[in-house]
Amino acid sequence: MVRIIENLNLSEQVTNDLGRAIVAGEYSCESGLPTEAQLCEEYGISRTAVREAVKMLAAKGLISSRPRQGISVEQPSNWNLYDTSVLSWLLDSSPSLHVLKEFLQMRLAIEPQAAALAAEFARDEDIDQIEKAVEAMRTAATDPSASMHDADLAFHTSVLFASRNRFFFQLRDFIRTALNVSIQHTTPAKANDVAVAEDHAKICLAIRNRQPERAKNLMTHLIDEAMSFIEAEIKRRS
Amino acid sequence: MVRIIENLNLSEQVTNDLGRAIVAGEYSCESGLPTEAQLCEEYGISRTAVREAVKMLAAKGLISSRPRQGISVEQPSNWNLYDTSVLSWLLDSSPSLHVLKEFLQMRLAIEPQAAALAAEFARDEDIDQIEKAVEAMRTAATDPSASMHDADLAFHTSVLFASRNRFFFQLRDFIRTALNVSIQHTTPAKANDVAVAEDHAKICLAIRNRQPERAKNLMTHLIDEAMSFIEAEIKRRS
DNA sequence: TAAAGCATATTATAATACAAAAGTAATAAT
DNA sequence: ATTATTACTTTTGTATTATAATATGCTTTA
Secondary structure: OOOOOOOOOHHHHHHHHHHHHHHOOOOOOOOOOOOHHHHHHHHOOOHHHHHHHHHHHHHOOOEEEEOOOEEEEOOHHHOOOOOHHHHHHHHHHOOHHHHHHHHHHHHHHHHHHHHHHHHHHOOHHHHHHHHHHHHHHHHHHHOOOOOHHHHHHHHHHHHHHHOOOHHHHOOHHHHHHHHHHHHHOOOOOHHHHHHHHHHHHHHHHHHHOOOHHHHHHHHHHHHHHHHHHHHHHHHHHO | OOOOOOOOOHHHHHHHHHHHHHHOOOOOOOOOOOOHHHHHHHHOOOHHHHHHHHHHHHHOOOEEEEOOOEEEEOOHHHOOOOOHHHHHHHHHHOOHHHHHHHHHHHHHHHHHHHHHHHHHHOOHHHHHHHHHHHHHHHHHHHOOOOOHHHHHHHHHHHHHHHOOOHHHHOOHHHHHHHHHHHHHOOOOOHHHHHHHHHHHHHHHHHHHOOOHHHHHHHHHHHHHHHHHHHHHHHHHHO
């Protein structure tokens, strides 16, 4: 029986359940999925709900279905990894340290360029938003009741927004997920937090001063630090 | 009535039709979509087909639906732009020169980093693939019957693959679309093609010689050329 | 042997019915 | 008069049944 999750209707729950199973490799490309009729029986639900789940998974690139052939699993390279659900299913099934490295490689591509674009194209109110996040980080660095992580997320999201390019801003969920995974592997060392906040402040200042190259380099440095930490962690564990 | 497209079943056709209309702004966030019943009547189809289309659009982040409230359009910032369908709907409705600039800003983030990763992590067979694409470009540069564009696409795709990071490779459809839009705005100047092919060859060589920084810089230069061309074009038309 | 047709399994579409959710209006109680 | 409760209404959510379309394999036939 499907795990019940609040606020999700039946077809969405089945989507979640099947999506998770597919990404976890419980159904291979060769074997495919059970037929609609079998899924109805397994879950004890109507064909309507099963079909709607199948359609949603197909829309995310995980499966495809044809008459007489049944439901087949698409190659993982066709899965839409930038879909929030697919991403969460992926994290549920993969050793997160390895995925984290991939995340950081991606962030190293996206965020420095976003910072550069922000320095070039951000509106004043965008920069105010970034500064607000920096202030929140400064507060959180000393105040134990405030969340450093939330402020950090707000910072990176607002930079993406300030890039004024929707393809960059669209990646905010991706970045959010990456940050979530990061803190799972970070020892809570409040000692560095003040310095970290100031590193972020520098980026904000570079953007406000309209220095694209400087903003880019500072952002690269910021993420590179996290990267070197993770690489050390990977080496330590192997 | 919905436009008939080959190889698409009814619910997929309706998905296409509604998706296009939503992205084109024919339904706003405030107004929302017609009710399922109304859509059935408009398209002259059953509720089954309409609901499946609605579910697929919801899976792509374009809409959401609730009892009594009907179907509402999500904010554009929630649309999954990295979905191939959504991307094509976007191109159908936006002035492509502006979108093209956003594409190039994104490519400028992704591809140089992908080249650097390829130089670091690519397997030998990955590099062979890149080289094959380079050879195809060289051929196409002089042979009018061969397609320069196809070879170009193969090159960029194989570099993404060689990065050995699935988040990068996942963007191949995005890059493909970007290249397609590019050639719509490029005057077919076969004169440069030989030089262009050699620029690509240099990147391939840098990757084979395991020079991440060099590969990155060369790729940046390559895309920057396209960018400056587009910016000139935008200025010319304004 | 090859082509045509037939059987069969599975998804695709339709139609209908009822349940659930969420507003809205009417009613009752204080 | 205000608030709480109830009943009603609209729309999506789920179930059921039936039939069509599609693709595959098998069988028959020329």
